[in-house]
Amino acid sequence: MAVIKVGIADSNICKAPDSITTLGLGSCVGLTLYDESNKIAGMVHVMLPSSEVARKGDFKKAKFANTGVPELVDMLIKAGANRSRLKAKMAGGAQMFSFEGKMDTLSIGARNVEACKAELMKLRIPLLAEDTGGNYGRTIELFSQTGMLEIRAVSKPVKQI
Amino acid sequence: MNDLKDMNAFHLDVLREISNIGAGNAATALSTLLQKKVDMKVSRVIPMQFNEITEYVGGAENIVASVFSRIEGDISGNMLFVIGEENAKGLVDNLTGTDGDGQFSDMALSVLQEIGNILAGSYLTALADFTGFELQTSVPSLAVDMAGAMLSFGLMEIGRSGDWAIMIDAEIHTEEESGTDDSAVDKEINKGENMDKGGKGKSGHIFLLPDPESFEKIFIALGVHRYGSN
Structure with a gap:
C-alpha cells in the first residue's frame, strides 16, 4: 500500500489499496472526493477561495477552491471514476492566529470552507462529513479501500469521518 | 522583476543585508531582555516553492512555536518568529528562571508572545530606519502547532501571485552556559534540519515574507532597483 502525498496548492488521486494524504493543513482546506464503487479517491489542498484574487493569468488550479475542485473531478473521471457516485469530505479551514484589528486574511480559513462548499453545491456533489474550523493544524489521510478520512492534530485524539 | 524566482543575485544580496540589519537589532533587544549573549548567523535569502518552505522548517508536521505579525505601511508583508518546541520551552525557562515541566503554561505562552513582539518590533525599527519607510505591525499572535499549518498562513498573500516566495x-x-544538559534534549527532540541545528543554546528564526509588490518598493527606496538585469 502506497501513501500518495499532496503538497500545498496541489492535488492528486489514488486507487485501492493506496491512501492519499496532506500534512499540516492550517487555514487551507483538504477536500477529498471518493467513488466507492470504483474505489478511487482524490484530494486537493486548497489555499485560497477564489481564482478571482489571482494576480496572474497562469496559476496552479489546485490553489483555489473554484478551480481546484472541478479539476479534481476531471482527474477522477479520467482515472475511471463515476461522476455521479462522487462523494466529498473535507477538513481544515482553521484560524491559526487570532488578530486584533481587521485584516483581510483574518477569516481566510472560513472563507476557504465556504468556497469549497459552494463549489460542491455547483457540481452537485454531496458533502458527507467535515472537520473544519477551530484554531489548530490538521494532517489528513483518505483510505481508498473504505473512503474513511482520518484526521490527526497535535495533542488531540485521532478522528475518523 | 516579473517573477520572484527570477530576482537577480544583487537584489538577493540587498535583501540579505536588510535581514542582517534587522536581525542584528532584534538580537541586541533579546540579549538585553535575557541578559545573555545572543548571536546571529548571516541571513539566508532563498527563493523557494511553497512546498520547499515546509521542508525547510523540518517538515509540515514539525511542531514549532510561531509568533506572527502582519506588517502594514509603505510596504506590507508577514513576519514570523519560529522556534522549535523544545527551544521555546528552554527560552521561557531561561527568562523566567523556572524549570518547565514540559507543558506550555499560560505564562510561558505570553512570555513567548512578548519575545516575538520584541523581536519583530526591533527588526522592523531597524528596517524602517534603514529604508525610511513608515511601518506598523499588527498585535502579534502566537500559536504552537504544525509548522505547515502556520507557514501556509504566512504565504497566503504571496500565493495570489505565484507559487514562489x-x-x-x-x-x-x-x-x-556550560554544564547544562539542554543540548542533549535539543538534539533528541528537534529533528528539523534547519530549525534546530547545532544543539547548543536556543535558536530561533525570524522569517520576513514581504508581499510581492513590496520588493520593488524596497529596492526603489534604497536606490538599487535598476541594478543588475533580469
Whole structure:
C-alpha cells in the first residue's frame, strides 16, 4: 500500500489499496472526493477561495477552491471514476492566529470552507462529513479501500469521518 | 522583476543585508531582555516553492512555536518568529528562571508572545530606519502547532501571485552556559534540519515574507532597483 502525498496548492488521486494524504493543513482546506464503487479517491489542498484574487493569468488550479475542485473531478473521471457516485469530505479551514484589528486574511480559513462548499453545491456533489474550523493544524489521510478520512492534530485524539 | 524566482543575485544580496540589519537589532533587544549573549548567523535569502518552505522548517508536521505579525505601511508583508518546541520551552525557562515541566503554561505562552513582539518590533525599527519607510505591525499572535499549518498562513498573500516566495531567514541563538544538559534534549527532540541545528543554546528564526509588490518598493527606496538585469 502506497501513501500518495499532496503538497500545498496541489492535488492528486489514488486507487485501492493506496491512501492519499496532506500534512499540516492550517487555514487551507483538504477536500477529498471518493467513488466507492470504483474505489478511487482524490484530494486537493486548497489555499485560497477564489481564482478571482489571482494576480496572474497562469496559476496552479489546485490553489483555489473554484478551480481546484472541478479539476479534481476531471482527474477522477479520467482515472475511471463515476461522476455521479462522487462523494466529498473535507477538513481544515482553521484560524491559526487570532488578530486584533481587521485584516483581510483574518477569516481566510472560513472563507476557504465556504468556497469549497459552494463549489460542491455547483457540481452537485454531496458533502458527507467535515472537520473544519477551530484554531489548530490538521494532517489528513483518505483510505481508498473504505473512503474513511482520518484526521490527526497535535495533542488531540485521532478522528475518523 | 516579473517573477520572484527570477530576482537577480544583487537584489538577493540587498535583501540579505536588510535581514542582517534587522536581525542584528532584534538580537541586541533579546540579549538585553535575557541578559545573555545572543548571536546571529548571516541571513539566508532563498527563493523557494511553497512546498520547499515546509521542508525547510523540518517538515509540515514539525511542531514549532510561531509568533506572527502582519506588517502594514509603505510596504506590507508577514513576519514570523519560529522556534522549535523544545527551544521555546528552554527560552521561557531561561527568562523566567523556572524549570518547565514540559507543558506550555499560560505564562510561558505570553512570555513567548512578548519575545516575538520584541523581536519583530526591533527588526522592523531597524528596517524602517534603514529604508525610511513608515511601518506598523499588527498585535502579534502566537500559536504552537504544525509548522505547515502556520507557514501556509504566512504565504497566503504571496500565493495570489505565484507559487514562489523569497524566504528571508535570520537565525539567532542564545549562548548556553556550560554544564547544562539542554543540548542533549535539543538534539533528541528537534529533528528539523534547519530549525534546530547545532544543539547548543536556543535558536530561533525570524522569517520576513514581504508581499510581492513590496520588493520593488524596497529596492526603489534604497536606490538599487535598476541594478543588475533580469
